[in-house]
Amino acid sequence: MATDEWNGDKRSIEELIADYQPGYSMEQRFYKDPEIYKREIQNIFLKHWVLAGHVSQIPNSGDYFLFEMDKESVIVIRTRDGEVKAHLNVCRHRGSHICLEKEGNAKLLTCPYHAWSFDLDGNLVAARLMGEDFDKSQNGLHPARVELVGGLILVSLSENPPSLEAMRKDLADVFETFGFDKMKLAASKTFPIAANWKLAVENYQECYHCTPSHQEYAKVHALALAPEKFSGLKKDFLETNDGSIRLGESNCYFDLAKPGDEGYQYGRNPLLRGMKSGSLGGEAVAPLLGKIRDYDGGASEFMVGPLSFFLIYNDHMVGYRFVPNAHDRCSCDVFWFVRDDAVEGKDYDLEKLTWLWDITTQSDEEIIVNNQRGVDSHFYQPGRLSEMEHFEQSFLNWYLAALKG
Structure with missing residues (x-):
């Protein structure tokens, strides 16, 4: 198959990128063309952290x-x-x-x-x-x-990877507050997914699906609420914050990145009222991290590079890594971190610690595979994105620019 032809589509990859219509999902070819995947390897996976x-x-x-x-x-x-x-x-x-x-x-x-x-x-x-x-x-x-x-090990296969120094300087207080250098890995789990990697990352970027698909998550996280309800809760959360934990405000994908720097984000959002952590019933499941002294009803989102995401509760941190295995297969690796002096069976119960994001990721695996099956159909066409999918739109914008190089 010629590089510039795919199932009768003779457009070059550059022309395909230029034809993307903002506000919609991407054309089928982005998720199925092996030549696009080869371009992603060179322009994305071998370049970033x-x-x-x-x-x-x-x-x-x-x-x-x-x-x-x-x-x-x-x-x-x-x-x-x-x-x-x-x-x-x-x-x-x-x-x-x-x-x-x-x-x-x-x-x-x-x-x-x-x-x-x-x-x-x-x-x-x-x-x-x-x-x-x-x-x-x-x-x-x-x-x-x-x-x-902190204790996170980041790897890049590039001889000249983007710099992490701006992120280190900007988020130094965040890393200190949550004690990134005083955590340990409590558990990890790999979820193989029979789908293109972008469908997995896009799914992570939006919470439009959270209420119908993740009832357990929706009982803890305010992000599952409709925008008008979330805005009210976020306003109250900001007004009552005591400043001990940095809030931040991430409005788009890689919004804190400068030319030559690795992309990163940080923001903090409220949980539902009365919730302390990401667990069954929103209960605390481990000792407080770093310099945290109490529960403020919030959770922080941190991301670095295009494949690594973190959700930081006051008592533990969950890491998500999406890695491509082929143009039609990927994996989602989930990591649970606790304070380094916490003792399993005494300070935390592993089943309670991992419950929410284990069951949520199992559901996501099924959702993403079904998404791929639909995208594979002869009848698939790009669909209109909702107002709750603005982060996904930002990811698509970044992805298309990165693919183009």
Whole structure:
């Protein structure tokens, strides 16, 4: 199939982007054309920062876990001097994966194919029966860029990724208030989704579906309310805020990003009255985070890069990561974080902690797959977006600009 032709549509990708009509969903081809997916790999996935995991997953020297996205596998590892580094899981000999287990501990990274061995910093230290002109120093593992935000490990596969410094400076008070450097990963779960990755991200961007589709969520979060009811509750929330937790106001996708910086957002919205946290009945489920001293009836949204999202309650944080696996498959990885000194079974119950976003994501998986099935139909046409889908519209605007490059 020619790059500029898809099912009889001879428009180039640039022409398809130019033909998008704001206020509507996108044409079917955006969700099904493998050539568009290839463009996304180059213009989006290989350029931006993505949540790989958390430092609490690798407390000791040699501890590692794999972060995988599309065809890429990355070894995230704790080195002998305590640094967190990331290497492409691709042997420099003939390309075999080196680490075959999802997590573990290793003194050396030894390829199971021909036994080339690399130290924890990625340097080649042993290669059997190579010629005298072979230079081990030129055959270390390909590095991936790593940045820590508190204990969050962000990875980029770009040689020159966008800067995170503006985000660090702007949100320093937020990271301190919630104790980003004093959290640990309590649980994680992966949800494979038989759909294009954009349908998963678009679903996350709007709450138009929350009331009919997520009754559990709608009993806790004010964002599920109709706009006029939400506005009244938000007004009361802002007026009664004591200033101990930064509010922020995110109005569009990546609205805090400047040229050369990674896109990010932060905002805080009310829960329904009387709710403390994202749980059954809105009850507290873990010790308060960071410098938080009480429940103010709110929850913060934080995002960095196009695939990593966080919902910060006063007593725990939930991370969402959407990763593409192919043009028609993706995964949603959910992470639950608590204060680093909290003890499971004493300070928090894992089932109560994970209940809301486990059941909500299970529902979303079904919703997104059904969405893809409809988009696959010969009769699919772009539909009008509602006023509760303004964040989705902002995402579409950003996506089309990024795809165009």
